[in-house]
Amino acid sequence: MNCSVMAPINVDNVNGTKVESPAKKALPEVETDTNGNEHKRYSYEMLVETANFLLSKTPVRPKIGVICGSGLGSLAETITEAQCIPYEEIPNFPVSTVEGHYGKLVFGRLGDIPVVAMQGRFHYFEGYPLWKCCLPVRVMKLLGVQTLIATNAAGGLNPNYKIGDLMIVKDHINMMGFAGNNPLHGPNDERFGPRFPPMNKAYRFEYRKIAKEVAKELNIENIVKEGVYTCLGGPNFETVAELNMLKMVGVDAVGMSTVHEVITARHCDMNVFGLSLITNECVTSYDQDAEANHEEVLDVGRMRQEILRKYVTTLVDRFSKVMKAHNP
Numbered sequence: 001m002n003c004s005v006m007a008p009i010n011v012d013n014v015n016g017t018k019v020e021s022p023a024k025k026a027l028p029e030v031e032t033d034t035n036g037n038e039h040k041r042y043s044y045e046m047l048v049e050t051a052n053f054l055l056s057k058t059p060v061r062p063k064i065g066v067i068c069g070s071g072l073g074s075l076a077e078t079i080t081e082a083q084c085i086p087y088e089e090i091p092n093f094p095v096s097t098v099e100g101h102y103g104k105l106v107f108g109r110l111g112d113i114p115v116v117a118m119q120g121r122f123h124y125f126e127g128y129p130l131w132k133c134c135l136p137v138r139v140m141k142l143l144g145v146q147t148l149i150a151t152n153a154a155g156g157l158n159p160n161y162k163i164g165d166l167m168i169v170k171d172h173i174n175m176m177g178f179a180g181n182n183p184l185h186g187p188n189d190e191r192f193g194p195r196f197p198p199m200n201k202a203y204r205f206e207y208r209k210i211a212k213e214v215a216k217e218l219n220i221e222n223i224v225k226e227g228v229y230t231c232l233g234g235p236n237f238e239t240v241a242e243l244n245m246l247k248m249v250g251v252d253a254v255g256m257s258t259v260h261e262v263i264t265a266r267h268c269d270m271n272v273f274g275l276s277l278i279t280n281e282c283v284t285s286y287d288q289d290a291e292a293n294h295e296e297v298l299d300v301g302r303m304r305q306e307i308l309r310k311y312v313t314t315l316v317d318r319f320s321k322v323m324k325a326h327n328p
């Protein structure tokens, strides 16, 4: 495709407000994780460099960003006029290490809408601190993305959920946050967002309503549910006792991602839609013989790829109409 190089966007402040004293000076250069691995902290300026690198590689100016969950990378294959940039080639970007996560940013169009998709995300269990897992979300914001669609594979805890169901995320419980692990932990850079962001409207009501309407139109309402997601640190799947505890506190689906990405997205004022593919039924009784495994997660992703492509493409179209109505 013809890839003209466009002038870098002025990205002084992603939310368009004046900031007197950015906190960047207080950021420690390097963070050592619990395994002794060192992670270089990024600054606002480094992410501007990353965003400008990407803008120089593609003429696409995405307004919607999609994060593809485990086994859901085929969502990005629906993108037309696609231009793929491997994570290795992107300055300051981490790399994906999990099977089912290709490790590419895909720019192009879903229907008529310019989008960017992460074909592969970063998980805490790979050894990345949460703030690093969420780096791409802030890069998306700098690219001009206003709406984030975060998808994931998750275990179904709600007894009414079946393998292959889709769960619109209504809310989340930040279990890792209860232990003080939060992507916004550390000095706050006001150029991204406020020190204390609210989180009670994390998953946009309007998008959830549209998603239920679209499910009816596509005749998939019988497999589309709505519920509460939680993220644990992984990589092991949960014990029976852990799952029963999560069930008691109101969790419908459990996974290993998304929550920290959504917190980061809301911090910088992006609108969020979350979608879980239920890839396995959580084992909540000691009498059950089944065990969760990653191959099953990937298989169910393949089984549902056509429905997911159609559903997400239609949602992108509808969400973009809402965005235009709000920002003509």
Ligand SMILES: O=P(O)(O)O[C@@H]1C[C@H](O)[C@@H](CO)O1
Pocket (backbone or CB within 6 Å): 068, 069, 070, 071, 098, 121, 123, 151, 152, 153, 154, 234, 255, 256, 257, 258, 293, 294, 297
């Ligand atoms: O990236 P997501 O959250 O979709 O991945 C889930 C959680 C683990 O990474 C993996 C387990 O099979 O799938």
Ligand code: HPA
Pocket (backbone or CB within 6 Å): 153, 154, 155, 156, 237, 238, 254, 255, 256, 279, 280, 282, 292, 297
């Ligand atoms: O059962 C699960 N638990 C945690 N993460 C998951 N990702 C897919 N299924 C699961």
